[in-house]
Amino acid sequence: MGEFELIDRFFKRKSPPPPAPQADNATQTIALGIGDDCALLQLAPGQQLAISTDMLVEGRHFFADVDPDALGHKALAVNLSDLAAMGAAPLAFTLALALPPERARDEAWLGAFARGLFALADAHACPLIGGDTTAGPLNLCITVFGQVPAGQALRRDGARVGDDIWVSGTLGDARLALGALRGEWTLPPAVLAAARQRLERPTPRLALGLALRGIASAAADVSDGLAGDLGHILQASRVGAVLDSADVSFLIAEYALPSSAGGPFDADRRWRMALTGGDDYELVFTAPPVARAAVQAAAERAATPVTRIGRIEAAPGLRLTGADGRTTPLAARAFDHFA
Numbered sequence: 001m002g003e004f005e006l007i008d009r010f011f012k013r014k015s016p017p018p019p020a021p022q023a024d025n026a027t028q029t030i031a032l033g034i035g036d037d038c039a040l041l042q043l044a045p046g047q048q049l050a051i052s053t054d055m056l057v058e059g060r061h062f063f064a065d066v067d068p069d070a071l072g073h074k075a076l077a078v079n080l081s082d083l084a085a086m087g088a089a090p091l092a093f094t095l096a097l098a099l100p101p102e103r104a105r106d107e108a109w110l111g112a113f114a115r116g117l118f119a120l121a122d123a124h125a126c127p128l129i130g131g132d133t134t135a136g137p138l139n140l141c142i143t144v145f146g147q148v149p150a151g152q153a154l155r156r157d158g159a160r161v162g163d164d165i166w167v168s169g170t171l172g173d174a175r176l177a178l179g180a181l182r183g184e185w186t187l188p189p190a191v192l193a194a195a196r197q198r199l200e201r202p203t204p205r206l207a208l209g210l211a212l213r214g215i216a217s218a219a220a221d222v223s224d225g226l227a228g229d230l231g232h233i234l235q236a237s238r239v240g241a242v243l244d245s246a247d248v249s250f251l252i253a254e255y256a257l258p259s260s261a262g263g264p265f266d267a268d269r270r271w272r273m274a275l276t277g278g279d280d281y282e283l284v285f286t287a288p289p290v291a292r293a294a295v296q297a298a299a300e301r302a303a304t305p306v307t308r309i310g311r312i313e314a315a316p317g318l319r320l321t322g323a324d325g326r327t328t329p330l331a332a333r334a335f336d337h338f339a
Helices: 003-010 068-086 107-123 173-181 189-200 206-211 226-237 245-249 267-276 289-301
Strands: 030-032 047-057 089-099 128-135 139-149 164-168 218-222 240-244 282-287 306-313 317-321 327-330
Touching: 003 107, 047 068, 068 089, 068 107, 068 139, 068 189, 068 206, 068 218, 089 206, 107 128, 164 289, 173 189, 173 267, 206 289, 218 226, 226 240, 226 267, 226 282, 226 317, 240 245, 245 267, 245 306, 245 317, 282 289, 289 306
Parallel strands: 089 128, 240 317
Antiparallel strands: 047 139, 089 139, 164 282, 164 306, 218 282, 240 306, 317 327
């Protein structure tokens, strides 16, 4: 196959995607899609355009033998998670795809990758509107476009002293699977399968992000570890925070794992895995205490569990209160590819 035949066979849709599940992108926004030098988007009146780009590189972000269907899903999911953190509804995305020759000839691999990609795209009415293909090491770069009413975006700089800190879902599952796949520890087959699902097929919390508009004061997606991504909020908002280790422990999925003192799954290491593991793609957000009922109602509408884990304080930095009542500082640093 040549480049344009590959695009036409696997990435140019023959029929339009299903209707949008979110009201914000129900209006026709794609004036021109794949086939010209640029795509054209038409925003609804009063909307702002939200844009995010993420790159996945083989050997850095995923294993060479990953299921291509799962890879297609994750490539788009990590971008949709950024829209969720801003409270933006998805509109469309572009795909820049570098393929080594053996992948470009592997029609089964390409077909599975496209199925995983488009299954998630269709679930959120987010069509592919362009991109690029080239030969090279396997590299996936997606740019996603969304829209949010002007003034309603969930930003990182809105946290205020006294706000509650919340997290969606559970944390640490992806790190648990990664450790097993790297040979750091052994997991029972059922546990590995469940944790690997979280690593390779994350769920972007779009419904929750939309439901939190007007309720949350700040938000970020947890892609590089809770401590680091919450740290981004603290830095942007010029505040600090304290977390309770007991509350953080509730974020860890209750797998049947040995928890002997000093072992890989004892209580101390489990909550540290939740704090620094990364690849969770949950939302961490802040809201004033008077909004607790509203937060819970938003979570119920979005069918997404949330846990209150701490509060915003004036003193800079991130701190953790242990079971003994003592508070210790935490490094509020996110994963850094060049560190």
